[in-house]
Amino acid sequence: MLDLFTIFTKGGIVLWYFQGTALSLTPAVNALVKTVLLQERGGMNVFNHESLKLQFKLDNEFELVFVVVYQNILQLSYVDKLLDQVQLQFRDRYKNKLLTHSYSPSNYSNFGQSFTTLLNSLEEEQKLHSQQPKVMKKWQDSRKNEKLIQNGDVPKDKNTSNIKDEDSQEPPSLEDKPSVGNTGVMGNPLSSAKIKKIAMKKKTGPKKSVKTAPPTNGSVKRKKEDRTWVGVVNKDEAKSLNYSRDIVPMTTGEQEEKMDKSLKGSMIGELQPLQQYSSEEEEEEEEEEKDREEEEEAHVTKSSGGVFSFFKSLTAGRVITRESMSPVMEKMKEHLITKNVAAEISDKLCESVVTKLNGKTIGTFRGIQSVIRGSMEESLVQILSPKHRIDILHKAKQAEVEGRPYVVTFCGVNGVGKSTNLAKVCFWLLENDLRVLIAGCDTFRSGAVEQLKTHTCRLSALHPPDREGGPPRVMLFEQGYGKDAAGICMGAINYARQQRFNVVLVDTAGRMQDNEPLMKSLAKLILVNTPDIVLFVGEALVGNEAVDQLVKFNRALIDHADTGKQDPRSIDGIVLTKFDTIDDKVGAAISMTYTTGQPIVFIGTGQTYKDLRTLNVQAVVSALLK
């Protein structure tokens, strides 16, 4: 029934395996390691890969992983028990060999027999269990009862409550609103008299409202006045609202003078990473002191390690258990939530740290808190470190070699800073000698196209064409309001290809993740135009909403993709904006990266063109754990 049962070390060496099929299942187990264990999702036990289900168990004392692989359609109830029992048996039997790290598989080959006996006994148990007639659940055992108890309702016995209700049937049924059909709220059938009373109530209801309507006939005929709608401006009011004659339209020459020329030349090269969080002077002193202290400590611990290691072998190490960790983990979870990490993400993170440390032995000189803190720091660094580098400059130049423009799409909910950060990215690309075309695919919000026009004017004033009358470095491709965004995007990409632009930045309209038709149209835009990278723009101020937004955006993109052609596109990177508004509550970065698994590509730290940074993993992690 099982396809595979492996036991391998955390270093990757397979100690023993039992294979039920001829197919190689190594890629499935590798996928498990990559997605679950290395991305800190160790809290969930079950992982689905194609048509297979994988369940795993970690042994942190001897650094082993036990994995069971079976077909999705089977429902095996004994897998958990099997993992537990196999783990115990394996450990007891091979304790010595594991402690000495002798990992050649010939040492463990005689485990096969005990495994088959275990498996057979568990399968027998399951068969017997399934053959037993199923006992009907009592009300007390049901989940509804548990919920009622949890909510604080008095757990009455169902029979007694029925009897009581029959006595006082009249008042409660009149108070309760009549529901569909003949049964009331508690499931008691209403008598015909009550039904009549309810019907009477229904009839008298609308009559009351008719009486309050004013009499229409018998009064002087009034001339019909134009109805005044809220929000629509008529001609007279429009004149008074027109402020345009006070402003003289600026020519490009004047604009150049007024512009801050210091911006030019400041963003050449790779983006700067984020700075640390306290004031720089104080921080430098602090860090110098810390470095000195650390060096001394390290020196002392190195030498003392040599002397004490021989004492360590005498004193027994403590084993960490789930119970010993739970108070510290609770505090850690609350701490993360105060730092604006989404609640379910901090829960999952703490679960995965617990799974990683459960059963590990630590020396008696280290406290549990420092071990957990260290492990949490590792996990956070691992989550924030990108699994593959996104180097937009490099990829744009590669696309130039291939003769096509590199297309970047910005999507996100309303008001997060898409257009602003698009302009910043455009400035950075221009500084690095690339020609950029901005596609104005936000055809809904009033002023979106004008905003992009203004940005384009300023940017091309800062980066004029190479020679007089030469091709412009930055241009805006727009077709006004109301048109189809996907069509404009396609037109922009074709135009860019003809005019040899290096990068196309596509600005889309903000949309809520629950708005089904808008998500469909975004998915269509991405499906039809196949951009090279889809960036989700999220603000750092968002809390638990971040998870919901990302999950729904991803799902919408995958659901509406064309299954026939290729792998469905989902979000490829995250732009985290408004980072200057949060001091050290940087949890949104973790929530977003954990949900998608994609790296944070840009960080927006203000509203001028210079305020664009890359992620500094250490700074964010230290701010989170402070």
Add this chain to the structure above:
Amino acid sequence: MDPIIPIVVAVVAVVITSIVLLWVCLRRGSKGRTICLVGLSNSGKTLLYMRLIHNNFVRTQTSMKENKATLKTTNKSGSEVVLEVVDIPGNERLRNRTWRQYIDALLGVIIVIDSVNFPQETRDLAHLVIEVLSEPTVHTRRIPILFACNKQDLALAISCDDIHTTLENEITQIFSNPSVQLDSLDQTKELKRVKLVSSPDEKFFFSSLANPVEYISCSARGKGDENNCTPEINKISKWLNAVSL
């Protein structure tokens, strides 16, 4: 009695500190004996490690942690030397952190390359090579580097020389974009990158490096099925002998 006690205490303290210092000095003396196996995920590092240490075949999965063990080799003068071989996980997130722990005692680096999947992974591999070569310790101590083109037993494997030239071209291309020279994603204060080419237009050659670089083809798995395969890793053993001082 009174004046004797502090003298005794002082003598005991001096004895203890001298023992501790001796211990530290002895441990320091044994540094400089680590060989690191680096490479991208799925290139065959763990299997190569098992072949070198235990000389047998094992199935492997993606490593989550590094593997380390000692290996005895004979150096040029014929005496036995004990080396520490470390297999660094290929996963990007773990690679940098783990690798840094073993740089101080580094004696040589083996970069394991998957010869079959090389065309798809060229850019990532080039970046890994640049990271390894621009590490200050590797550069100043002129640590020898061995490029092991693994999986040569498979039919689709690309030859060693092709890999050599393609990597050089890729690295040249990376350096020709001056904006992309320094990777500053996780900049720490002590990270000082070494410039490998003097000007962006210069073509990069491995032979221009101060480190001794060698290219060999090998097969950690060897032809045949699981129970009956002999690897071809003699050249690696020879290199290890040559490198150990």
